[in-house]
Amino acid sequence: MDGGTQPLLRLEASGGVATLTLARPAARNALSMGMIAALRDTLARITADDTIRCVILAADGPVFCAGHDLRELTAHRADADAGAAFFAETMAACSALMQAIVALPQPVIAAVQGMATAAGCQLVATCDLAVASAAARFCTPGVDIGLFCSTPAVALSRAVPHKAALEMLLTGDPIGAEAARRLGLVNRVVAPDALVAEAAALAQKIAARSAVAVRLGKRAFHTQSGLPLAEAYAIAAATMTENMLAEDAAIGIGAFLNKTTPVWRNR
Template structure:
């Protein structure tokens, strides 16, 4: 059972049934935080309020050492439909035709995606239904992903004259270039099996099992040394942007620091002594 629950809503609107009141719900399952996009009537679109709620949620999680893994899920038949196009279109009447708003919106969205990557805890997407455009970007930004067999993914901006350039960043760092380009150039839907084949998700499960399976996986990760996981996640993303020699030098530096941690000493001693380690997260 969850230990605690909390909700983040548009402060201007308390009615959670309102289409303009996106909600991010959090439930803590022992050492795992379940973060749920809870605006199904609006397809969990990344509106201004939704992005603000996600940013606040991830900012809080980054400071919580008690939480050792995060599962990101969504209510309703759509995981996330990407940006709220109606909200964006409303800014066409701005004096600059929305240019400043669009730049700010995309910057805030990029910050949320990077917050997922920069969280010290691993983040597992539990994907039901469809994840399109920036919604697909959100899945690709997570460290791991488990998808329901009925899940589908696409970057369909090209169909409306708007190439999915920002989703491309996360997508192209998860799948091979030709697979990424095929999705970006055609806008075609990719089913869950194909998403697993090309590396966008880790595993496909029966519909309704994606969230429980993600929670089980998160708890397995939460049982590891948190200090080792923090070192490893940060290093994973940093090293792959470096040339090979630099990557090895950086990884060796990180591993040396990790070796000096109390948990590494305890883990090695436990392995040699054939006993279960007791983590101190130091």
């Protein structure tokens, strides 16, 4: 909570899928320190919950996330150090949040209903998958206010081609949902009234897979993606070996060979 009585984040879980909803629409779901802490604490609980197989990150109101809370940041300019310590603390906390999403064993799907700006766009780029409403838009407009989106650039440059990322970062211009899909920032674009159902269907499809295979696979994917080719294959081969030794792999391969439906034990 940010000094109020309403929670900043809602958590609902059903059928192996946890839905986290940013619930600060009056502040455009900005990533205040309170919101960042709420997300990190909730993700830490989900990490240890074997009943949750997939996570959806959604938001209330017309804006998915407006990025950092500029009012909160500006208030600290009155500090003795002109805000330097608080600015550094905020950027470190947000960076840790993004890394926690990548490190989370369960895949995370962003369900983007509206504008995702700056660190809000970073949040979408960080999630493993993204489903967007046709009304959604994405931008990194820090350059418009003299504050280049350097931390959002880390996630954005890993999600879309470099020249596309730099154009967004250097101009601050928003792009629509279909353009975001073409660039690879989002996976699917649907009508606004179909967003919740589409994200839920995708999450349920993933949740129905072997949890051990999905967890190993997500870990290996993110570990190898920044490595040289030989190191990437070494990580992937070791993961395949570990996965082959899992009970679910024996179950799944046996079911395939016998033309039956596997019943996962998730180990």
